[in-house]
Amino acid sequence: MGLIDFILNLAGLLLWLSWRSVQYDPLTKRTPATLVGTLRPAQPSPWRRWHLLAAIAALLIIRALLYWLIGSADNWVGRLDFGVVAIPIPFHSHLSDLFFRISLYSLLSFALSLGVVYIWLLLLSILAGPDPIHRLVRVQLGAVDRWPRWVKLLLPLLLASLLWWLATWLFTSLEVGQGSRTHFIPRPVSATQRLESALVVGLGSYVVWKFVLGGLIILHFLSTYVYFGPHPFWDYVHATARTLLKPLRWIPLRLGKVDFAPVVGSAMIFFAAQQAEKWLGWLYGRLPF
Numbered sequence: 001m002g003l004i005d006f007i008l009n010l011a012g013l014l015l016w017l018s019w020r021s022v023q024y025d026p027l028t029k030r031t032p033a034t035l036v037g038t039l040r041p042a043q044p045s046p047w048r049r050w051h052l053l054a055a056i057a058a059l060l061i062i063r064a065l066l067y068w069l070i071g072s073a074d075n076w077v078g079r080l081d082f083g084v085v086a087i088p089i090p091f092h093s094h095l096s097d098l099f100f101r102i103s104l105y106s107l108l109s110f111a112l113s114l115g116v117v118y119i120w121l122l123l124l125s126i127l128a129g130p131d132p133i134h135r136l137v138r139v140q141l142g143a144v145d146r147w148p149r150w151v152k153l154l155l156p157l158l159l160a161s162l163l164w165w166l167a168t169w170l171f172t173s174l175e176v177g178q179g180s181r182t183h184f185i186p187r188p189v190s191a192t193q194r195l196e197s198a199l200v201v202g203l204g205s206y207v208v209w210k211f212v213l214g215g216l217i218i219l220h221f222l223s224t225y226v227y228f229g230p231h232p233f234w235d236y237v238h239a240t241a242r243t244l245l246k247p248l249r250w251i252p253l254r255l256g257k258v259d260f261a262p263v264v265g266s267a268m269i270f271f272a273a274q275q276a277e278k279w280l281g282w283l284y285g286r287l288p289f
Contacts, residue, residue, distance in 0.1 A: 001076045008063045009113040019052035064106040078105040083204035084284045120212045133236035161202030200284045210273035214266045221262035
């Protein structure tokens with residue numbers, strides 16, 4: 001069920017990214033004053049923007065029904081991973097409450113995946129690699145891509161903290177089982193503690209950057225010694241990876257023709273992310289509930 005959940009989240013993300021990008025299709029905004037405006041597609045596209053949103057809504061509903069029919073019978077427990085804390089969503093509740101929980105999980109699981117993707121896009125926007133690849137980031141972020149870098153750097157903390165602060169009201173009101181006094185998360189002892197937990201979760205949102213940072217550096221290392229052919233994607237990878245590796249330039253990490261800076265850089269990123277996860281997990285556990 002976990003694999004099915006991942007695949008369906010991926011399908012929903014592709015639909016969302018298509019919904020964001022279809023409005024920038026030059027063939028959908030044809031004007032006779034431009035060369036593109038003289039072009040006509042071979043056949044009209046059957047997709048409209050609202051069709052994509054409707055497809056996402058249908059996907060979330062259909063997979064909730066799937067989880068209801070299969071997951072609950074298999075005693076599957078969904079997990080919402082917020083980085084610092086993972087919340088299990090049990091599906092062994094009363095029938096009147098069961099579909100609500102499964103629908104809630106279907107929605108929040110997709111929302112979490114979408115949030116991670118946009119945190120990655122914010123990082124790529126901060127790095128500001130070369131076009132045309134960066135244009136794909138600009139399409140998804142819209143006007144946010146033009147905001148100052150320090151604002152984009154703070155956005156994951158601010159938005160993740162706010163969303164978790166709001167989510168705590170929901171999770172502390174839902175009981176694990178019918179008639180149980182145990183809730184999905186412990187009830188905060190004060191408004192200050194609720195805010196502190198939100199800030200810890202907000203800081204944890206930066207940890208997901210390790211996949212993009214480490215992935216770019218590893219791809220840069222591989223494409224340096226293995227020729228994959230000319231493509232703008234590899235130009236983008238090389239440019240952004242060199243930006244990330246600038247702090248290591250003063251360290252002699254080249255041995256003959258082999259540059260070990262990418263290896264050291266990616267290892268440092270994943271090690272720092274692992275330590276940050278441990279520290280934030282310890283900090284969250286120390287909060288009074």
